[in-house]
Amino acid sequence: MKLKEKESAENIFLSLAFENNPMDFFYKLATKRHHDVTKHKNYLTIEYKLEGVKTVLWFDNSFEGLNVPRLCDIYSKIKKEKATKIVICCYENSDKNLPSFIRTFKEKFVILDRYKSYEKLYKLYACFPEITKTYPKEKSLAFKDMLKYSFNKKKTKSYLFSALILIFSGLFVRVSIYYCLIASLLIVFALISQFNITNNPKNDDEII
Numbered sequence: 001m002k003l004k005e006k007e008s009a010e011n012i013f014l015s016l017a018f019e020n021n022p023m024d025f026f027y028k029l030a031t032k033r034h035h036d037v038t039k040h041k042n043y044l045t046i047e048y049k050l051e052g053v054k055t056v057l058w059f060d061n062s063f064e065g066l067n068v069p070r071l072c073d074i075y076s077k078i079k080k081e082k083a084t085k086i087v088i089c090c091y092e093n094s095d096k097n098l099p100s101f102i103r104t105f106k107e108k109f110v111i112l113d114r115y116k117s118y119e120k121l122y123k124l125y126a127c128f129p130e131i132t133k134t135y136p137k138e139k140s141l142a143f144k145d146m147l148k149y150s151f152n153k154k155k156t157k158s159y160l161f162s163a164l165i166l167i168f169s170g171l172f173v174r175v176s177i178y179y180c181l182i183a184s185l186l187i188v189f190a191l192i193s194q195f196n197i198t199n200n201p202k203n204d205d206e207i208i
Contacts, residue, residue, distance in 0.1 A: 001115055008131070009118035013091060015132045017061040022129075026057055026089075029127040045081055056083040065094025066111060068101050075105070083107055089117045152193060159190035 001009070016022045027039040036047040043058040056078050060066055066088060074088065085108045092113045093099075102109040112120060122128045163186035 001119065005118060005123075006115060007135075008128075009114045011131045011134045012118065012122065012129055013114040014135065016059065016129055017063065017091075018133055019129075022059050022061065025127075025129040026059060029121060029125050030057065032125050032127055043078055045083070053085070054081065054083045055085040055087060056081050057087045058089070060088055060090040063091050065092040066090040066098065067095035068097055071098065071102070085110065087112065089121070090114075154193075156190045156193045159186045159193060163187045163190065 016025065019025070023039050023042065023044060026044055027037060030037045030044055030046055034046050034048075036049065038045045038047075043056055046055040046057065048054070058074055058078065060070065060074065062070065064070075071088070075086070078086065087110045089112045093111055095101075098111070102111075163183040166183040166186070167180065
C-alpha cells in the first residue's frame, strides 16, 4: 500500500469506530454488487440463494484488535445465522493463536485488518466512508521551535559542561585555539539559554 492509502485506512477505521451506525456504510457498500443484503445492528448478512451460500460481515470497532476471546464473543452473536462465511473487519489481528483457532470452526473466516479492509472492500468496491475523524499529522520542527529547544534554560548546564571539556582538552592538543573558539561559542549559547526571556517564559500560574 502507498503511504497515503495507509493514512486513509487509519482515518477510515477511526471514523467508522466512532460512528453510531457504521453498518449503514457497509450496507451501502454491499448493495453495490449484491441484492439480498440484510442489515442488522452490528452486522450484515448477504445471501446467494442459488448457490446456497450465506455470508456475515461484522465490523469490530475495538482498537485493541481481534483476539480469540473477542472472536468467540462475536461468533456467539451470529452463529444463529448459520453462515458459510464470516468476514470480520477489525483494527488488526492482535492474537498469534487466532489463525489456528479459526480452523476449528466449520465456517470459513476472513479476517480483514484496517489495511486489508481498505484494499479488499473499500477500494475494490470503489466505495469509501466519509472521513469524519483524522489522526493528527506530525509537523516538522519549525525554525522558531528549534530556537526554543536549543536555547532553553535546561540546556545551560549542557553547554557549560561541553565548554569546560573543550577548554580542558585544549591544554593537551595543538589545535587549542580551535577548541577555545568552540568553547567560547558554547559559553555564549549557555548565557543565551540562561537569560533568554523569550524561550523561558515565567510561569506565575499556581495550580494548587
